[in-house]
Amino acid sequence: MKKILIVDDDITLRTALIRYLQNRGYSVVDAKSGTEALIAIEENPPDLIVSDVMMPEMDGLEFCRRLRATRSGQLIPFIFLSSRSEVNARIQGHQMGADDYLIKPFEPKELVAKIESQLERSRRIHSEIIRLMQQAPVAPEPAALPSLLPLPLTPAEEKVFWEVIQGFTNKQIGDRLFVSPRTVQTHLSNILSKLQLESRSQLIRYAYERGYRPPIEQKAEE
Numbered sequence: 001m002k003k004i005l006i007v008d009d010d011i012t013l014r015t016a017l018i019r020y021l022q023n024r025g026y027s028v029v030d031a032k033s034g035t036e037a038l039i040a041i042e043e044n045p046p047d048l049i050v051s052d053v054m055m056p057e058m059d060g061l062e063f064c065r066r067l068r069a070t071r072s073g074q075l076i077p078f079i080f081l082s083s084r085s086e087v088n089a090r091i092q093g094h095q096m097g098a099d100d101y102l103i104k105p106f107e108p109k110e111l112v113a114k115i116e117s118q119l120e121r122s123r124r125i126h127s128e129i130i131r132l133m134q135q136a137p138v139a140p141e142p143a144a145l146p147s148l149l150p151l152p153l154t155p156a157e158e159k160v161f162w163e164v165i166q167g168f169t170n171k172q173i174g175d176r177l178f179v180s181p182r183t184v185q186t187h188l189s190n191i192l193s194k195l196q197l198e199s200r201s202q203l204i205r206y207a208y209e210r211g212y213r214p215p216i217e218q219k220a221e222e
Contacts, residue, residue: 002119003027005046007037007063008081009055017050020108026115032056034063043182045072045170048118050111053082053093061096068097071192071199072170072185075125077118081106126167149210152194160187164200165207 006017009032018028029046031037035058037051049067053060060080067073080093083104090101099121100114151158163173170181170188177184188200197203207213 001025001027002047003029003044004115005037005040005049006030007032007034007049007051007055007060009033009052017108017111021112021115024112034058034060034066037063038066041067041073041076042185043180045076045181045185047122048077048079048115050079050081050115053080053084053089061092064093064096064098071189074199075122077115077122079111079114079118081111126169153191157187157191157194160184161191161203161207162212164188164191165204165212167204 004021004026006014006021006028007030008014008017011032014030014032018030021028029040029044031040033055034051037049038058040046041049051060051063055063058066060082064078064080067076067078078098078100080098080101081104082089082093082101084090085103093101099118102111102114151161153161159177160173163176168176170184173179173184174181192198192203195203195206197206
């Protein structure tokens with residue numbers, strides 16, 4: 001079940017959206033500001049975010065900017081839902097990193113269509129990563145392999161490393177290693193920092209270029 005995060009200071013709208021999306025098979029969590037949303041994402045990242053623009057504490061534009069500045073938030077699909085309909089407002093939303101922009105008042109069916117479109121795009125990206133992994137040159141027999149350089153990682157980080165390069169999500173890794181998605185993200189951030197990388201895709205490429213190949217049968221399902 002895909003998890004949607006609704007970020008809006010209007011409790012009436014949040015409640016209506018939660019009910020509408022839950023009735024269509026989504027798991028939904030909510031936050032009333034960008035500040036609250038960032039905390040929620042750190043604890044358990046959603047599959048997609050729908051956010052208002054005008055909010056107290058931290059508006060949607062700043063929220064989106066800060067989210068995109070983090071490694072874990074770079075690829076989360078993001079849809080603005082706003083009463084600001086002028087062209088410049090929509091352009092600014094996209095410049096901050098939003099994937100789509102829907103103007104209030106809106107038709108709920110259109111929002112669901114946009115959500116499904118963005119989730120499908122996210123699925124294709126994940127599938128492409130897996131495809132590239134599967135098409136990597138076949139590794140030589142172990143006897144012919146040079147000794148792999150030891151990774152500068154703790155034992156816990158190394159476990160997460162092997163899970164990530166198989167294409168598993170933070171939630172899947174957490175379930176497999178019996179830790180929280182937040183703990184997985186902490187380890188992943190440390191791994192990227194130690195290896196001087198910027199993203200999961202760079203980590204996967206790094207691993208395969210250096211001969212770190214997980215068994216094919218353990219790869220994540222698309």
